[in-house]
Amino acid sequence: xxxxxLLSFVLVAAAxxxxxxxxxxxxxxxxxxxxxxxxLGSSPALIDGCADWSCSASGAVDRWNxxxxxxxxxxxxxxxxxxxxxxxxxxxxFAADMYGKAFGQDTLALxxxxxxxxxxxxxxxxxxxxxxxxxxxxxxxxxxxxxxxxVALHELGHVLGLGHPNDHGQTVVAMMNGTIGNLDSLxxxxxxxxxxxxxxxxxxxxxxxxxxxxxxxxFPPRNETYEFRGWLExxxxxxxxxxxxxxxxxxxxxxxxxxxxxxxxxxxxxHEEAVERVRIQIAGGxxxxxxxxxxxxxxFPPRNETYxxxxxxxxFYRVDLxxxxxxxxxxAEGDVVWIxxxxxxxxTGCTHAQSIDKVRQQIEGRGxxxxxx
Amino acid sequence: MRSWTGVRxxxxxxxxxxxxxxxxxxxSVVAPTFEAMLARAQxxxxxxxxxxxxRWVSTSSGRAIVTVVTFKVLHTLKGELGxxxxxxxxxxxxxxxxxxxxxIPRFRVGDEDVLFVDERGQPVSPVVGFMHGRFRxxxxxxxxxxxxxxxxxxxxxxxxxxxxxxxPARVSSARALTLERFEDEIVRAVRRQREAR
Numbered sequence: 001x002x003x004x005x006l007l008s009f010v011l012v013a014a015a016x017x018x019x020x021x022x023x024x025x026x027x028x029x030x031x032x033x034x035x036x037x038x039x040l041g042s043s044p045a046l047i048d049g050c051a052d053w054s055c056s057a058s059g060a061v062d063r064w065n066x067x068x069x070x071x072x073x074x075x076x077x078x079x080x081x082x083x084x085x086x087x088x089x090x091x092x093x094f095a096a097d098m099y100g101k102a103f104g105q106d107t108l109a110l111x112x113x114x115x116x117x118x119x120x121x122x123x124x125x126x127x128x129x130x131x132x133x134x135x136x137x138x139x140x141x142x143x144x145x146x147x148x149x150x151v152a153l154h155e156l157g158h159v160l161g162l163g164h165p166n167d168h169g170q171t172v173v174a175m176m177n178g179t180i181g182n183l184d185s186l187x188x189x190x191x192x193x194x195x196x197x198x199x200x201x202x203x204x205x206x207x208x209x210x211x212x213x214x215x216x217x218x219f220p221p222r223n224e225t226y227e228f229r230g231w232l233e234x235x236x237x238x239x240x241x242x243x244x245x246x247x248x249x250x251x252x253x254x255x256x257x258x259x260x261x262x263x264x265x266x267x268x269x270x271h272e273e274a275v276e277r278v279r280i281q282i283a284g285g286x287x288x289x290x291x292x293x294x295x296x297x298x299x300f301p302p303r304n305e306t307y308x309x310x311x312x313x314x315x316f317y318r319v320d321l322x323x324x325x326x327x328x329x330x331x332a333e334g335d336v337v338w339i340x341x342x343x344x345x346x347x348t349g350c351t352h353a354q355s356i357d358k359v360r361q362q363i364e365g366r367g368x369x370x371x372x373x
Numbered sequence: 374m375r376s377w378t379g380v381r382x383x384x385x386x387x388x389x390x391x392x393x394x395x396x397x398x399x400x401s402v403v404a405p406t407f408e409a410m411l412a413r414a415q416x417x418x419x420x421x422x423x424x425x426x427x428r429w430v431s432t433s434s435g436r437a438i439v440t441v442v443t444f445k446v447l448h449t450l451k452g453e454l455g456x457x458x459x460x461x462x463x464x465x466x467x468x469x470x471x472x473x474x475x476x477i478p479r480f481r482v483g484d485e486d487v488l489f490v491d492e493r494g495q496p497v498s499p500v501v502g503f504m505h506g507r508f509r510x511x512x513x514x515x516x517x518x519x520x521x522x523x524x525x526x527x528x529x530x531x532x533x534x535x536x537x538x539x540x541p542a543r544v545s546s547a548r549a550l551t552l553e554r555f556e557d558e559i560v561r562a563v564r565r566q567r568e569a570r
Contacts, residue, residue: 025475085435085472100432101463102494105413106403106502112464115471154401158475167476167504167525171543178476178504179404 021172022193023163025113027120029198031070036061036159037079039093040127040148046135053148054078056135057092060152064160066276067191067283069199073156086114088122090159092152094129103128109151111158123159127151137184150175150184162193173320187320191283200286217266217294219259220346228342229255229330231356235363236329246325247332248317254310257282258339261309265301266347268292275309282316298347306336338363349373402476405502406536411562414489414501416452419510419556420444422484423457427465438472440465442480444488450559452490460490463497474498478507478524485510487521487555505536510552520549532558 040053050056058075065072083091085099097103098110108131114122127133132145140147157176164178174189219225229251236242249257257278264274267290277288300306310332317323330338338359345355348371358369411417424443429436440462446454464474477498480486489506492499500506507524521529528549529535530542550558 025473083434085432085437086470087435097494098463098497099434099437100430100495101497104491104494104496104498104501104503106405106505107497108401108403110401110497111475113471113473113475115473117469118471151401164476171527179402 021165022174022176022189022196023165023168024193024197025158025161025163027115027118028161029071029120033074034071034090034159035074035076036090036092036125036156037076037081037083039079039081039083039091041094048135048137048149050135052078053133053135056149057152059135060149060156063153063186063276064156064194065201066280066288067186067194067201068160069195069201071160071198073160083124083126085112085124086122090123090125092125092155093127095126096129098126103130108146109155111155113158120161125152125155125159139182140184147184153186157190157194160194161197162190165189173322183319185279188283191280201280201288217263217298217347219263219343220352222256222259224346224352225259225339225342226252226255228352228356228359229335229339232330232334232338232359233328235360236334240329240363242329242331244327244329245331247314247328247335248323248325249310249313250317250323250326251328253317254313254335255339257313258306258310258336259343261306262300262340262343264290265305266298267294271301271305271308275312278309278313279316298344300340300344303337303340306340307333310336345371402503402505404505404536407532408562408566410489410501410506410535411451411559412566413491414451414506415492416454416458416490417450417488417559417563418444418446418452418454418458418490419448419450419485419487419552420446420458422480422482422486425480425482427467429467437463438465438467438470439463447485448556450487450556451563460488460492460499461495462499476504478504487552487559502536508555511546511549513546518547519552520546521552521555522546522549529555532562 038054038057040057043052045051046056048056050059054077058077061073061075081089081091083093098112103110107128109125109127112124113120127148133148134145135149136147140150154175162176164176165172165174166177166179172189173183174187175183175185176190176193233251237244260278260281261274264277265271269277269291273291280286280288314332341359341362342355345358346352350358350372354372361367361369405413421444422442423445425440427438427440430439441459442462443457443459446456446458462477464472464477474497478500487508487510489501490499491501498504504524508529509522509524509526510519511522512519523529528544528546530544530549532555
């Protein structure tokens with residue numbers, strides 16, 4: 001009888017813990033386009049606004065594509081192909097069983113890999129049709145309705161060649177862990193894993209246009225925005241007498257990433273595109289280009305969207321990076337409102353000092369000072 | 374951005390903390406609790422893997438590979454089993470072809486496990502909870518103490534930790550349940566469930 005010896009396991013676990021935690025299964029796809037046939041059929045309108053399953057699943061395809069260089073998944077939406085094993089096609093479908101085998105009561109979805117002579121030739125995803133599905137973000141609703149997009153994100157990670165890190169004695173926050181939870185997006189670990197397989201999406205060096213040929217809005221040096229944020233902290237604490245609260249994103253993080261988010265928004269990116277591009281940067285995946293040429297008139301996004309980004313940043317620092325909370329007198333709303341106002345003045349001809357002074361007037365309730373040009 | 378090393382360093386430190394302190398969570402399988410796992414299991418046994426064999430099968434949607442694992446039954450804790458039993462899992466290697474299902478339990482000759490089994494409907498994995506109903510038997514070479522770990526080798530401290538909504542604190546294998554204690558907990562829970570019916 002061969003029993004597993006504890007000592008060797010402890011050594012292996014310790015070694016693994018010192019390195020990255022993602023788990024690469026084996027052979028990956030050759031460079032180029034990898035088609036995925038989405039054969040999920042019709043659906044009622046979904047919670048997140050998607051019109052059908054195809055939209056939800058291709059949203060998951062898009063997320064992975066943002067982080068990969070050497071290959072791109074190609075979502076074949078509303079495919080009418082019939083799924084099957086070893087047919088040379090990557091199928092994504094609902095089914096009562098997986099090729100004649102029941103899913104089992106606890107399984108939401110499965111991927112099957114096919115290798116021939118150790119070369120990956122096919123990967124299929126089956127969703128358990130006996131479960132209730134929808135498409136939504138946030139806390140998962142086990143026992144009720146499952147979010148197809150996050151499960152598709154997980155299964156597509158398998159299609160790309162990633163395994164479950166937690167099946168290999170590793171503890172890490174990752175979409176690729178094998179048990180359902182509240183994560184609804186890729187984490188630093190997932191992105192590091194996929195970039196080891198396929199490299200990062202090519203990006204420019206930041207601050208220049210990647211997607212458009214027109215003019216690009218340039219932002220003030222970060223040290224000045226950081227200095228403004230220091231002034232804001234002091235004003236909230238000493239002038240306004242605000243007590244210190246807790247934030248998971250520290251001052252540096254909020255200044256840098258809120259400014260980056262706004263840079264993308266002002267250079268033709270939608271809210272979601274801007275959030276994803278900032279996420280790539282935080283994950284160390286380079287600096288993706290902006291989405292196009294800036295509009296001739298500088299138009300900042302609605303504050304609720306910047307605030308929404310700031311809340312996501314908070315969650316990212318808390319969950320993905322497991323950061324301890326830090327004290328600050330400026331709440332998340334004040335953070336985004338005044339950083340955005342400071343930058344608005346800076347981008348409309350005001351100097352650093354003028355911009356601080358104009359924000360000060362607003363905070364003191366002395367109206368809304370005009371821009372400098 | 375790339376030269377903004379302060380943030381990078383802080384993020385790197387955060388990642389290390391996440392690796393050390395984070396809890397596994399993501400998608401695809403719902404982890405059942407100990408009671409649910411036991412209620413659903415047709416059989417629970419301590420088994421030693423004797424043989425692992427893969428073959429082609431025909432399905433309604435094409436050919437697939439399955440792997441049949443033969444176990445020597447060391448103790449039966451629920452259900453009725455003979456001296457040996459076999460379980461069939463989707464996936465395996467035959468010739469130049471390999472079919473894999475991520476997360477599916479893999480067995481090697483000589484492995485010793487406590488297995489919660491439900492074969493109804495010919496499932497992809499007959500282990501209850503896909504992989505969660507597999508508990509590995511580990512032996513300390515120094516003391517000979519035999520303890521129980523989850524499918525992923527994480528030492529199991531209490532049966533209440535199985536399928537818990539929040540990840541339990543990690544324990545060393547020295548503080549994990551012994552095989553004898555785990556068997557005892559299973560037998561008592563089986564009796565409790567039978568009496569409740």
